[in-house]
Amino acid sequence: MSNIDWSTLSEVEKIKYDSNYLRGSIAEGLKxxxxxxxxxxxxxxxxxxxxxxxxxxxxxxxxxQQLLEPAYSFLIRVRMPGGLLTxxxxxxxxxxxxxxxxxxxKLTTRQAFQLHxxxxxxxxxxxxxxNHSLLDTIAACGDVNRNVMCHPNPSExxxxxxxxxxxxxxxxxxxxxxxxxHEIWLDKKLIAGGEKDFEPIYGRTYLPRKxxxxxxxxxxxxCDVFSQDLGFIAIxxxxxxxxxxxxxxxxxxxxxxxxxxxPRLGTVIGYCAPDQVIEVAEKVVVVQRNEGNRKDRKLARLxxxxxxxxxxxxxxxxxxxxxxxxxAARSFQxxxxxxxxxxxxGPDGLWNLTLFxxxxxxxxxxxxxxxxxxxxxxxxxxxxxxxxxxxxxILANASPATKSKxxxxxxxxxxKPQEISGLRSNSIACVALNTxxxxxxxxxxxxxxxxxxxxxxxNEYGLFKDEMVIRMTGCPNGCGRPSLAEIGFxxxxxxxxxxxxxxxxxxxxxxxxxxxxxxxTEILDALKPIFADYAANRGKGEHFGDFVVRKNYVKTPDEGxxxxx
Ligand code: SRM
Ligand code: SF4
Numbered sequence: 001m002s003n004i005d006w007s008t009l010s011e012v013e014k015i016k017y018d019s020n021y022l023r024g025s026i027a028e029g030l031k032x033x034x035x036x037x038x039x040x041x042x043x044x045x046x047x048x049x050x051x052x053x054x055x056x057x058x059x060x061x062x063x064x065q066q067l068l069e070p071a072y073s074f075l076i077r078v079r080m081p082g083g084l085l086t087x088x089x090x091x092x093x094x095x096x097x098x099x100x101x102x103x104x105x106k107l108t109t110r111q112a113f114q115l116h117x118x119x120x121x122x123x124x125x126x127x128x129x130x131n132h133s134l135l136d137t138i139a140a141c142g143d144v145n146r147n148v149m150c151h152p153n154p155s156e157x158x159x160x161x162x163x164x165x166x167x168x169x170x171x172x173x174x175x176x177x178x179x180x181x182h183e184i185w186l187d188k189k190l191i192a193g194g195e196k197d198f199e200p201i202y203g204r205t206y207l208p209r210k211x212x213x214x215x216x217x218x219x220x221x222x223c224d225v226f227s228q229d230l231g232f233i234a235i236x237x238x239x240x241x242x243x244x245x246x247x248x249x250x251x252x253x254x255x256x257x258x259x260x261x262x263p264r265l266g267t268v269i270g271y272c273a274p275d276q277v278i279e280v281a282e283k284v285v286v287v288q289r290n291e292g293n294r295k296d297r298k299l300a301r302l303x304x305x306x307x308x309x310x311x312x313x314x315x316x317x318x319x320x321x322x323x324x325x326x327x328a329a330r331s332f333q334x335x336x337x338x339x340x341x342x343x344x345x346g347p348d349g350l351w352n353l354t355l356f357x358x359x360x361x362x363x364x365x366x367x368x369x370x371x372x373x374x375x376x377x378x379x380x381x382x383x384x385x386x387x388x389x390x391x392x393x394i395l396a397n398a399s400p401a402t403k404s405k406x407x408x409x410x411x412x413x414x415x416k417p418q419e420i421s422g423l424r425s426n427s428i429a430c431v432a433l434n435t436x437x438x439x440x441x442x443x444x445x446x447x448x449x450x451x452x453x454x455x456x457x458x459n460e461y462g463l464f465k466d467e468m469v470i471r472m473t474g475c476p477n478g479c480g481r482p483s484l485a486e487i488g489f490x491x492x493x494x495x496x497x498x499x500x501x502x503x504x505x506x507x508x509x510x511x512x513x514x515x516x517x518x519x520x521t522e523i524l525d526a527l528k529p530i531f532a533d534y535a536a537n538r539g540k541g542e543h544f545g546d547f548v549v550r551k552n553y554v555k556t557p558d559e560g561x562x563x564x565x
Pocket of ligand 2: 430431432433436437439443473474475476477479480
């Protein structure tokens with residue numbers, strides 16, 4: 001019997017504590033054929049296994065009227081550090097999406113896959129198949145370290161491989177060690193009572209909240225390093241990674257009406273050598289495990305721990321854990337975030353094609369048969385598939401012969417290198433409706449149509465090719481990282497959005513609220529005169545986000561705590 005006073009802790013803490021290292025009653029619940037759902041407590045635990053229970057929100061009302069339970073299904077998130085997978089793995093994921101999910105593959109903002117619409121009766125088989133293809137879903141969600149992101153493009157640096165291997169090593173090191181996943185999903189032998197299980201880093205109640213890590217290689221901030229709980233900025237000397245600046249306490253989620261919640265940019269706290277990265281990652285996790293808020297989940301992320309203790313206070317605790325002192329941070333410069341499209345030849349002579357995937361949704365649409373094209377390409381591609389942190393895809397490390405075959409295949413499936421506006425090519429939309437249970441408004445299903453209308457305005461002012469970062473989410477949780485966008489939208493209610501302006505092109509400034517709770521017509525009316533002003537009065541090379549700040553359309557917050565929802 002524990003003498004823990006549970007009244008001082010959030011409910012989820014007890015669920016984790018009682019779960020026998022993430023087992024709960026998940027295995028039993030899967031066998032219950034009466035409902036398409038799993039037990040309430042298991043919904044929390046299943047996240048650690050990479051699974052979310054959802055229901056089709058488009059069918060909510062109809063099902064209620066018919067006195068039916070909601071149309072339950074599950075989201076499965078596949079963890080892939082650095083977003084890298086083989087063509088064979090792509091093919092398998094494609095097959096599983098057709099066989100057990102809704103026929104689409106979702107490329108996420110954290111370089112992972114999601115399958116949506118998997119029914120309870122197919123969960124186990126789908127997860128087993130994912131594991132057979134040497135991918136897994138453990139720790140894709142839950143109060144643990146999530147998919148580790150890293151700079152995705154081998155053509156931009158010989159150092160991509162080193163960065164990728166570091167991301168993988170961190171991911172392995174921080175993966176939960178419980179055997180619950182293998183027992184429940186892969187039918188591995190049960191450890192009697194689970195008493196031999198042990199989580200050397202996390203302990204029995206894991207972290208107070210989710211934890212995210214990303215690595216970037218300047219001048220590209222393509223993983224939005226300042227949005228990560230823990231970021232590493234590679235510092236290159238003489239063509240080699242000499243070490244990493246350490247960035248702490250980024251996070252973008254907030255809740256309307258709760259002022260104590262806010263997006264926060266990570267703070268650069270120092271520098272470490274490449275062989276110290278794992279220790280830094282582990283010890284930051286340990287300090288957050290010990291100090292994070294376990295009473296109020298809304299205030300449990302690392303960013304709030306840091307603001308409560310003060311950055312110096314947190315770093316002092318970190319240094320108590322580390323076997324070395326961090327050195328002074330080194331200088332670095334970012335030129336942009338987002339991805340760069342088209343074919344690029346890598347330093348190894350191999351070719352890399354970055355493809356824009358709108359909303360990260362891989363599917364066939366009329367004559368634009370992206371999913372079919374990629375399926376065929378996966379049968380002969382001699383390199384890798386790499387998911388970017390911006391919901392896009394890189395067909396990586398292709399030989400010259402494969403490059404021509406890829407071009408041919410894309411063309412016959414209607415995936416033509418088309419003229420995409422600078423706005424669309426820098427767009428991100430979170431999933432939102434119809435699967436996300438937290439969405440107040442559309443995002444993925446609506447942003448493309450809004451961009452169509454904004455493009456008309458941009459064309460009018462000769463701005464069609466100008467790159468601008470635009471991001472939309474269906475709620476303030478921040479899954480599409482909208483608070484870093486030059487033009488950000490956060491859903492308030494169906495058809496209504498808050499409009500934020502003034503993030504910058506390098507992803508290192510929070511934006512600020514410009515208009516609250518507005519409709520599409522109001523959005524277009526609000527942006528039209530600013531586009532006109534920008535076209536007429538911008539400085540040379542001045543990005544849109546910098547322009548709106550210089551012209552006082554908004555005053556961006558100096559720190560997260562000042563962010564107004
Ligand atoms: Fe997220 C919750 C989708 C990246 C902040 N996120 C959710 C859930 C699971 C809704 C839920 O809890 O029921 C969404 C599932 C929707 C669906 O139907 O698929 C969801 N998040 C996503 C994805 C798929 C968005 C996308 O369109 O790509 C991204 C999956 C990433 C991955 O592969 O792991 C995704 N989520 C993010 C990011 C961006 C990032 O990590 O770079 C953020 C902001 C950064 C951060 O964490 O601060 C983010 N998601 C959240 C939050 C707010 C956390 C907070 O601190 O307040 C929630 C809600 C929560 O945790 O309670 C959330
Ligand atoms: Fe859902 Fe909100 Fe995340 Fe969008 S931002 S996927 S609406 S939780």
